[in-house]
Amino acid sequence: MDRRHFFQSLAATAAAAASVAPSALLHASTGASDASKPLFNANPHRTPLRGFQGQDVSCDSALIEGKVPAALRGVFYRNGPGLFERGTQRYEHWFDGDGLVHAWRFTDQGVSHRARFVRTSKFVAEQEANEFLLPAFGSAIKAKAPIRSSDSLNTANTSAILLGDRLLAMWEGGSAYSLDPQTLETRGTVAWSPELKGMPFSAHPKVEADGTFWNFGTMMGKMVLYHLSPKGELLKHAVFDAPTGAMVHDFAVSQRHLIFLLPPINLNRDALRAGKGFAQAMVWNAQESLKVLVVDKADFSKRRVLEMPPYMVFHFGNAWEANNVIKVDFVKSADLGVMNDWMPKMMRGEATQSPSSTPAFLSIDLNRGRISIAERSENLEFPRVDPRFVAQRNRYLYYPVGLNRANGDGELNGLMRLDIDNGKTDTYSFGDNCSLEEHVMVPKPGSTREGEGWLVGVGFDASRQQSFASVFDAQNLSAGPLALARLPYWVPYCFHGHFYAA
């Protein structure tokens, strides 16, 4: 399997989707062809999904409520889809927006914020044309520009991570983009080797405490694995046929293994040819199993596939192993409903109940070839772990969670720490007017104990129509935030990011 064959299959499908996708489909499903209907319902709780028009923003000094701990200094990078509309067209899917990278800087002078769009080739061309020119993951956009590779469609919109002297803005279907960590200016796509140029690089790399960096990519039934040094040098890689053609968004790493859960999703190529977006062409096969791919970190050719009941999976917290039993936590949902039903409604500004996504815990017994699963019932997403314990035995997980919201819309309005040893939780609710995004655990300088540090993340306050950064004592969430750093504006929701201590 080589790059040429990899891209042949991609190009054939992308071309099929693009060549016949009628732009009227987008108009019909969004109502955009009816000038009397807005592209976006002005629901104040959904404001961040309006998106920006391509402008960069900054604030030198956020309004601080409470007190930012003196030892919490550094930069918090985030990334997410930031632009959803051009002219009379609006994306139908949250995943489609162009990447907007944020830097929240915690200094002795306070907290500043800057957000800058990644100048992908797609963004630059569409900004110039003031219209969408290229197909998107979840919206049927007619191609008006050539699709030369998957990077022609790359939005670089899913996460931001430092690797060596590069800030990477990552998508999952193509290359990572390299940005200047200080200015957020776009340098260009990254090729880990000439052979791997343009290959997919997921937005969920796993970085161990010593900087060892693991990642993967999937596209059209193929899979690529990466092992990189802390400086970003390619140490080894592998390209092979995936056990299924499923969308794989994230993975987990234990001391000795890479673990992938491949949900039972097939791509309906007829639907693509009929003009559907990639998301709408995905078919959930409830009668099929979820394939569990376990890869030896030391030798990527040592791969094993096990099976378990079908769930939809986006995110993992962590994995670790003992006595040849791998423990993996993840967030599960029933099927593609959250992606293909709820997200388009959300993108229209509707306040609809999201399908639940709940914590799940796997034990993969490699000796017996058996998998057991334990579950909890909280509605949550975006799990994170103390970064010092990636691929090691961990006790705590941190999530944004839905807590007793009055309108019952399932919005993630609180935070939760879960102690997986005893099942106890520590929670804080922001009430009915706030949405909470991913929060990352930031270790306290000089500490070694898991969980000792701060939980730092971002949220949106609908009553003020402003975004904020929040800082909690990670060992006492229920005490409420130590500090909120409020911006004088709102910003689009992000997906993921990382904090780097000064």
Ligand SMILES: [Fe+2]
């Ligand atoms: Fe993600």
